[in-house]
Amino acid sequence: MALQPAMPRSWRAESKPHKFCPGCGHGLVLKALGEVIDELGIQDRAVFGCDIGCSLLSWDFFNVDTVQTHHGRTTPVIVGLKRANPNLIGIAYMGDGGGYAIGSQHLVNSAFRNEKITVILVNNTQYGMTGGQMAPTTLPGQQTETTPYGRDPEKTGYPTQGPEMVAAIAPEGAYVARGTVANYRQLKGFIKKALENQMAGRGFSFVEVLSTCPTNWRTNAKETWRMVEEEMTKYFKVGELRVPGTPREGGKDNG
Numbered sequence: 001m002a003l004q005p006a007m008p009r010s011w012r013a014e015s016k017p018h019k020f021c022p023g024c025g026h027g028l029v030l031k032a033l034g035e036v037i038d039e040l041g042i043q044d045r046a047v048f049g050c051d052i053g054c055s056l057l058s059w060d061f062f063n064v065d066t067v068q069t070h071h072g073r074t075t076p077v078i079v080g081l082k083r084a085n086p087n088l089i090g091i092a093y094m095g096d097g098g099g100y101a102i103g104s105q106h107l108v109n110s111a112f113r114n115e116k117i118t119v120i121l122v123n124n125t126q127y128g129m130t131g132g133q134m135a136p137t138t139l140p141g142q143q144t145e146t147t148p149y150g151r152d153p154e155k156t157g158y159p160t161q162g163p164e165m166v167a168a169i170a171p172e173g174a175y176v177a178r179g180t181v182a183n184y185r186q187l188k189g190f191i192k193k194a195l196e197n198q199m200a201g202r203g204f205s206f207v208e209v210l211s212t213c214p215t216n217w218r219t220n221a222k223e224t225w226r227m228v229e230e231e232m233t234k235y236f237k238v239g240e241l242r243v244p245g246t247p248r249e250g251g252k253d254n255g
């Protein structure tokens with residue numbers, strides 16, 4: 001009899017093919033999240049919110065309560081659910097376009113208010129679902145559908161440094177980290193700490209994940225991993241930026 005691979009309990013029991021392209025990083029991020037939900041035993045308390053863009057393809061992955069929201073609005077929807085029922089564990093899942101462009105005001109103000117939710121944001125340096133246009137995270141010089149000669153920071157600014165921004169404004173109870181799909185164990189640890197921070201009622205938790213989009217990058221397997229391991233990490237430093245108990249740098253803490 002063929003052995004079935006171990007599935008996180010929080011995943012849906014029906015075996016359905018996922019909808020991501022081969023080599024997409026979303027699957028790794030979601031696997032880490034599912035394993036952490038199981039390990040923390042929060043399947044019955046978790047509410048998973050997903051945005052528009054490729055992140056929405058996760059809407060039927062988990063056997064947890066799920067809500068799919070308008071573009072950029074996942075964070076305030078999860079904030080509302082959490083405020084209505086503080087016992088819930090609210091998880092907002094989105095891409096860099098939803099989190100740093102159209103939804104940036106929600107990210108910033110939720111962090112300022114120290115909302116006790118967890119935001120997981122997947123950074124693959126462009127808009128994936130719509131065909132690879134420039135996003136807030138597109139690297140200087142990177143070619144996309146809308147920057148065919150490479151992103152020029154003189155015209156379009158420099159990439160958004162999301163975790164650095166959130167770490168600079170969130171009160172003392174916040175947890176902020178940047179992981180990468182190229183280091184699964186570390187990434188899973190960051191997601192676990194973020195959810196534990198919420199469970200402890202300390203404050204806002206935010207994990208950005210450096211991820212892959214070979215379809216729009218037009219890269220083979222080797223070039224895909226070189227992009228995420230070398231090019232992206234030159235600009236986006238991986239690691240923890242804030243752990244609970246450390247005040248904001250250079251300012252009075254309002255937590």
Ligand code: SF4
Binds near residue numbers: 020021124213216
């Ligand atoms: S377009 Fe990119 S981000 Fe979207 S599913 Fe395909 S590889 Fe993943």
